[in-house]
């Protein structure tokens with residue numbers, strides 16, 4: 001980066017200072033009020049297509065779920081979208097454990113009952129009353145029960161491990177499990193190929209999958225009917241994974257004993273058999289720091305070097321900077337993934353007598369991305385010729 005160049009990052013949501021401090025104020029302007037930002041750093045803010053101004057090259061989601069980012073429009077416009085896999089997984093795992101405990105013991109009604117006794121001043125009398133009444137708040141233990149985990153990625157695998165440590169039997173369902181995630185999974189997890197079979201054999205089921213067209217309303221009326229009677233469902237994934245009407249009907253019919261969710265809906269508020277939290281799965285100091293640091297590091301490496309780690313719409317790609325090479329000698333090019341593009345780009349550079357020192361090219365679905373290190377800074381005419389080539393989406397000089 002040249003001494004005079006300042007990169008502009010627009011933030012939405014509260015992002016931990018531990019991450020924001022990675023952006024040196026000499027070279028970066030980080031501000032929620034920018035309207036010509038090169039990059040956006042956000043958490044759950046629902047980004048609109050109209051927020052994707054022409055200057056935006058990258059979006060970093062400090063968190064896991066990217067359903068708040070308009071991904072197809074980003075890809076069409078050559079905007080690289082990052083997330084921070086695993087950075088908040090432990091925070092969610094711990095809240096799932098608290099959800100399971102709250103759902104299995106009379107903790108919340110018991111606390112409510114005690115708080116209503118504030119007028120009782122005689123402690124001996126209060127103890128006598130509590131000993132007589134506590135049977136109303138008895139529960140059951142997690143040990144010996146069966147937990148089904150739907151989605152065995154960063155969070156699901158930690159939840160599975162935690163449940164095994166608690167003495168539970170764990171069933172897992174994940175038709176899209178990556179090889180890395182499979183390696184991370186505790187070997188006691190019993191892989192189930194059919195979601196109905198998992199629901200029919202579990203006492204607790206925890207959802208840890210992303211919202212996709214294929215997962216929206218996954219928990220449907222049919223699947224509620226397939227549940228083992230008295231099941232407790234935990235949703236720390238997203239509201240849309242569950243058909244709320246089906247859950248309400250399942251609770252009313254007693255098929256579902258309890259629904260614990262990080263995503264309140266008005267139909268669920270006020271029910272004794274529902275425990276709702278205000279989307280606080282990732283709201284710990286540690287998770288907020290982890291996510292912000294990871295998002296900031298990934299964004300910096302992309303803005304300064306064009307490298308891509310943990311993108312959800314672009315390939316992963318890294319090219320070392322040639323020692324001694326100055327700024328302005330690296331090109332980052334996004335184009336549609338069609339044949340002949342590299343040849344066209346390299347021939348423009350050859351015509352301008354610019355020597356290529358190193359390069360890397362990768363594709364993902366309909367997008368291809370190339371980093372090219374050059375022996376000299378290309379002329380504006382050369383950049384314009386590449387940018388004007390059919391199917392080139394974005395060219396940046398780094």
Ligand SMILES: NC(=O)C1=CN([C@@H]2O[C@H](COP(=O)(O)OP(=O)(O)OC[C@H]3O[C@@H](n4cnc5c(N)ncnc54)[C@H](O)[C@@H]3O)[C@@H](O)[C@H]2O)C=CC1
Pocket residue numbers: 063064065066085086088089092150151152153154155156173174175176177178181208209210211214215236237238262279280281282283
């Ligand atoms: N409550 C909160 O504050 C938080 C919620 N989340 C939610 O949890 C989700 C999962 O997060 P991570 O575990 O970090 O993501 P991840 O990407 O590591 O794991 C997701 C897993 O779901 C699996 N999956 C995809 N389609 C599936 C299907 N149809 N059935 C079963 N499994 C399927 C994938 O193969 C993958 O293994 C996020 O997408 C987000 O929506 C994540 C972090 C915090």
Ligand SMILES: O=C(O)C(=O)COP(=O)(O)O
Pocket residue numbers: 043044062063064065066088279281282283
């Ligand atoms: O990482 C996720 O997917 C989350 O849901 C966490 O959201 P947050 O960053 O706490 O607004």
